[in-house]
Structure formats: C-alpha cells, structure tokens
Amino acid sequence: MNSETKKLRILVVEDEALVAMMMEDTLEELGHEVGAVASRLEDARELARTGDFDLAILDVNLDGEPSYPIAEALKERGIPFAFATGYGNKGLDRSFVGVPTLAKPFVGDDVARLIREMSDTGPSPLS
Template identity: 50%
Template sequence: MTGEAATLRVRRILVVEDDYLLAQVLTDFLEQADFHVVGPVGSLEEALALVENEPGSFDGAILDINLHGSNSYPVADALVARSIPFLFATGYGRDALEGRYRDHPRCEKPFDQATLLSVFGALFNNRAA
C-alpha cells in the first residue's frame, strides 16, 4: 500500500455515479484501497437525501457531474455547506464546469487509481490543516 493510501485508510467515501458499471469499478477499487464505500448512488435525489440526512455517515465524496441529465451541483453545494471534502469524477474538461467549481479538485474519466488517491490525499490533508 502506498503512503497516500495508508493516510486515507478507513475513510468512508460517498460515491455518486449514475453509470452502474463505472460505479462498480470505482467501488471495487476504493474497497481494495481500504476505503469504506457509501453507496454508490445514481440519482441527484438519493445523493441529496444522504448528504442532508446522514452527513456523518461518510468523510468525503466522489461526484459524477451529470446524473441522468441533471447536474450534481446541488450535492456539491450541500457538501460545501457541511465542510465535507469531495472531488468531481467527470468526462468534462475544466471549462465545462460551472464557474464556482471550475477550480475544484476533479479527476477526468477515465481516471487512474494513483491520481484518484493523490487527489483524495490532498483533500483530506487540506481538511486537517
């Protein structure tokens, strides 16, 4: 296990992804890296309900931006309001993101595992600072 993965050990991550196969691959990878996965959830409504009703059930989140034609910015807003770190997992480039989230951490699809762990490591380290 890399140093970054060890730092992130036993973190609970909410996975918000509407593509079933991608959600399963992401879940498998995260579990192999010693994360506990909450979800995955594939709809805006379900993700918002988890964030609003069970924010203590996870330490961070991965958000797909496009969820069956709706964007996940309301989920991102709810996470920001609760100081829960997250990253966007998206096929969109930086310029396609809404202005307030253009510089937010993201991993472009298809992403590699090392990049994902590195971005999460930076998110959790910044949160502890």
C-alpha cells in the first residue's frame, strides 16, 4: 500500500472457508483491515445493516442462496460493494448489472484493482 492509499475496513462474505482465509490474507497484505467475515446469509445481512465498513466483497452464492439481500442492505447505507463469483457478470441478477465483480479464482492483483476501482468511484453505482 502506498502513502496515498487509505487503509480500508472491509466486510468479507464468503461461505468457503479456504477462500475466505485467502481473501483475508490478501486484504491484509494490501494493507487493509478485515472488519468481519461472514459465511451465512443472516449473519452477513445483520453485519451489512449495522457494521462499520468502508466497503464489502460478497460471494454471490452462499450455500445455495444468493447474497442479494446483503447487497441491498449495503446499498441502502451507501456502502460500496462488489461481488465475487466464478460465474462472471452474466451470472448476476439483472438488478445488479454494473456492480463491480471479482472473478474466482482471483489473485492479489485482482483484489487490489477491485479495491482501487471501488475506492475511486465512491458509493456503489446502485446507490
């Protein structure tokens, strides 16, 4: 992280433990703070409603359930978010077209680019 980059507090929503740990490690290596990690829809939705985060990265599919209710809660609060998915943009619900996505599998440079993109644009394009 360079001197111009702000340390961000990030919510990670991911149901695969290894992917969540990899994301945590990557974010910390980039100089950011993982504010919370959630793997279940209800836990993540509550964090999205009440947590203190600069942005969030959401797995699209949480154990067979879409993470769209979490995205809606973040959108209502004006917190930027992105989806992480192995399905690409085409797998997103039409109401979320335009939301940044992180393709799985990802590498650190992909995460850094995504965070730069979300930080530069401010609130989610759906806000």
